[in-house]
Amino acid sequence: xxxxxxxxxxxxxxxxxxxxxxxxxxxxxxxxxxxxxxxxxxxxxxxxxxxxxxxxxxxxxxxxxxxxxxxxxxxxxxxxxxxxxxxxxxxxxxxxxxxxxxxxxxxxxxxxxxxxxxxxxxxxxxxxxxxxxxxxxxxxxxxxxxxxxxxxxxxxxxxxxxxxxxxxxxxxxxxxxxxxxxxxxxxxxxxxxxxxxxxxxxxxxxxxxxxxxxxxxxxxxxxxxxxxxxxxxxxxxxxxxxxxxxxxxxxxxxxxxxxxxxxxxxxxxxxxxxxxxxxxxxxxxxxxxxxxxxxxxxxxxxxxxxxxxxxxxxxxxxxxxxxxxxxxxxxxxxxxxxxxxxxxxxxxxxxxxxxxxxxxxxxxxxxxxxxxxxxxxxxxxxxxxxxxxxxxxxxxxxxxxxxxxxxxxxxxxxxxxxxxxxxxxxxxxxxxxxxxxxxxxxxxxxxxxxxxxxxxxx
Ligand code: GLU
Ligand code: MG
Numbered sequence: 431x432x433x434x435x436x437x438x439x440x441x442x443x444x445x446x447x448x449x450x451x452x453x454x455x456x457x458x459x460x461x462x463x464x465x466x467x468x469x470x471x472x473x474x475x476x477x478x479x480x481x482x483x484x485x486x487x488x489x490x491x492x493x494x495x496x497x498x499x500x501x502x503x504x505x506x507x508x509x510x511x512x513x514x515x516x517x518x519x520x521x522x523x524x525x526x527x528x529x530x531x532x533x534x535x536x537x538x539x540x541x542x543x544x545x546x547x548x549x550x551x552x553x554x555x556x557x558x559x560x561x562x563x564x565x566x567x568x569x570x571x572x573x574x575x576x577x578x579x580x581x582x583x584x585x586x587x588x589x590x591x592x593x594x595x596x597x598x599x600x601x602x603x604x605x606x607x608x609x610x611x612x613x614x615x616x617x618x619x620x621x622x623x624x625x626x627x628x629x630x631x632x633x634x635x636x637x638x639x640x641x642x643x644x645x646x647x648x649x650x651x652x653x654x655x656x657x658x659x660x661x662x663x664x665x666x667x668x669x670x671x672x673x674x675x676x677x678x679x680x681x682x683x684x685x686x687x688x689x690x691x692x693x694x695x696x697x698x699x700x701x702x703x704x705x706x707x708x709x710x711x712x713x714x715x716x717x718x719x720x721x722x723x724x725x726x727x728x729x730x731x732x733x734x735x736x737x738x739x740x741x742x743x744x745x746x747x748x749x750x751x752x753x754x755x756x757x758x759x760x761x762x763x764x765x766x767x768x769x770x771x772x773x774x775x776x777x778x779x780x781x782x783x784x785x786x787x788x789x790x791x792x793x794x795x796x797x798x799x800x801x802x803x804x805x806x807x808x809x810x811x812x813x814x815x816x817x818x819x820x821x822x823x824x825x826x827x828x829x830x831x832x833x834x835x836x837x838x839x840x841x842x843x844x845x846x847x848x849x850x851x852x853x854x855x856x857x858x859x860x861x862x863x864x865x866x867x868x869x870x871x872x873x874x875x876x877x878x879x880x881x882x883x884x885x886x887x888x
Contacts, residue, residue: 432545436484442521443483450476456532460487460519461652462540463552463786465864466498467731467888469652472517476534479521486516486541494540494550494860495867498732498784498887503867505859508550515548516541523649528615529660537649549856552788553645559795559852560644566802568710569691570795571641571775574651574787577682578658579633579675580608583668588885590633590676591667601628605635612637612661619657621650631679641687641775644795648787655783655888671783671888673730673738677881681738683745684729684783686790687763689775690714690798698762698774704808705753705764706774715751715776716808717801718794719760722749722780724846726832727839727865728793729781733872734884736835738782741817746779748816750829751808757815759832780832784888789853789861796852840865 450458459473460482472487491513495503502509517538524536540551547554563570581588591608592601602609609626616623622640629636637658639650655671662669674681690697690711701708707715718725730739741747746759753762759780765773781790809828812819816829824830833839840862843849850858872880 432541432547436518436545439519439521440480440483443480443519446521446524447476447479450479450534453526454532455526455534457534458482458519458524459527459530459533459535459656460517460538461535461656462489462517462538463652463788464493464496465550465552465786465861466496466868467784467786468496468498469655469888479519483519483521486518487538488514489517489540491515491548491550495863497864497867497871499868499871499883501867501871503863505863507856508860514543516543523646525619525653527656527660528618529611529657529664535653535656537652549854550860552786552792552857553648555853555857556645556648556788556792559792559799562799563795566799567692568697570644570688571691572644572647572686572688572791573639573641574647575636575638575683575685575687576651576654576658576671576783577629577634577636577684578783579631579670579672579682580605580635580662580667581633581670582666588668592628593632596630597628608661608665608667609635611664612658615657615661616654619653621654621657631681632676634675634680634682641689644791645788648791651787668886670885672881672884672886673732673735673782673784674881675885677737677877680743681745682783683738683779684781684785685777685779686781686794687775687777688794696771696774698776699764699770704811705762706770707762709805710802712808713802713804713806714798715760715762715801716806717799717804718776718778718797719749719751719808720801720806721797721846721848722759723830723833723839723842724849725793725797726780727836727843728849728861729778729785729790730839731786731836731865732784732884733836733868734880735782735784736833736839737877737880739780739832742815744779747832748829749832750812750816750827752812755812757817758812784884792852793849796848800848836865837869840869
């Protein structure tokens with residue numbers, strides 16, 4: 431099976447080599463996202479792409495226990511200087527990098543030197559969960575929405591590229607060339623740009639892109655971020671995907687939107703459940719909602735995440751759901767009348783971009799599947815800001831405050847049989863070790879120091 435995948439990718443690399451060279455592309459950036467949420471890269475000249483597709487590029491397995499501050503920890507299976515993995519490029523996903531002339535990019539899977547998938551491979555985990563869903567005849571369409579902070583940076587200071595008004599045309603006129611170049615670069619790469627706007631916080635902007643299959647959406651998330659970094663650099667800017675760029679301001683969300691499809695039927699519309707959800711879609715969302723306290727350790731995976739995940743910031747700090755409720759961690763979106771068959775989807779708002787998008791995709795599916803297996807129903811809908819409810823009302827509606835620290839979140843994660851089974855022990859233990867390592871690394875740091883330490887890492 432793996433051998434077939436590899437030989438198809440090698441064949442594709444061979445086809446691409448000529449056309450890439452003709453387009454003036456000289457080198458390919460090969461990425462993977464590690465358990466700290468950092469995107470790692472190794473690069474090869476185009477002439478070596480075919481060989482890389484066949485035999486991979488070496489990487490120490492210690493990077494699966496790499497921390498955000500560049501320290502390393504260890505797990506039962508991983509740690510120390512010995513060993514090698516192969517980063518195997520998925521040449522079918524190769525794209526030119528429009529903001530880095532002469533460069534292309536491709537995501538990679540992690541293999542062992544024996545040609546087996548490495549059990550920590552986050553991208554393979556997302557693919558495996560997608561297959562589990564497919565066994566039930568269901569396909570997920572997923573999109574990562576990106577909010578980020580842009581600044582001009584000199585040796586001393588970061589000066590935000592705008593200071594509001596939030597969502598304003600005035601801001602757009604100040605950042606017009608940057609925004610146009612970004613949209614153009616993404617479209618040139620084949621990314622389905624749907625919308626761009628100046629966001630609420632100082633220096634903050636947002637882009638949304640079209641939904642795809644889960645692995646494709648996570649790949650696109652990596653590509654979009656690399657393109658944002660590239661366009662930013664060409665304008666003398668730096669972009670931050672950290673959960674909080676400026677302490678005390680609204681943070682950067684990494685919301686995900688997903689819908690579930692059986693052939694051409696959207697399971698979030700035309701059903702008998704809440705707001706037209708079908709039974710299976712409701713069970714899936716109920717599974718996600720139930721697992722959220724553990725899921726935030728995956729989707730809001732840094733110490734800094736919990737400076738963002740606070741009430742009244744539209745970050746979704748409460749495990750509850752509501753139609754178009756922007757304070758609920760799970761916001762149900764029906765879309766405009768006339769478009770509901772295609773538009774209805776679920777947004778998970780509590781996640782941010784310090785997380786690994788492949789793990790987020792896989793973990794959401796695992797939680798949803800567990801809801802489907804038990805045919806779970808949703809608790810009552812929350813139609814107000816859950817942070818304004820009394821504790822009695824919260825209890826009646828089943829509203830829970832999500833973890834207030836990474837430590838609290840990882841305690842929930844460690845108790846999650848659903849996520850442990852889905853990820854497998856090697857990946858699960860390494861992921862938990864990284865969270866514990868980061869909790870320890872920042873234990874005596876002030877919020878300012880935490881923000882500072884995470885600002886330019888993702
Ligand atoms: N910036 C908010 C967050 O931290 C989200 C704002 C919005 O709903 O667009 O998630
Ligand atoms: Mg937003």
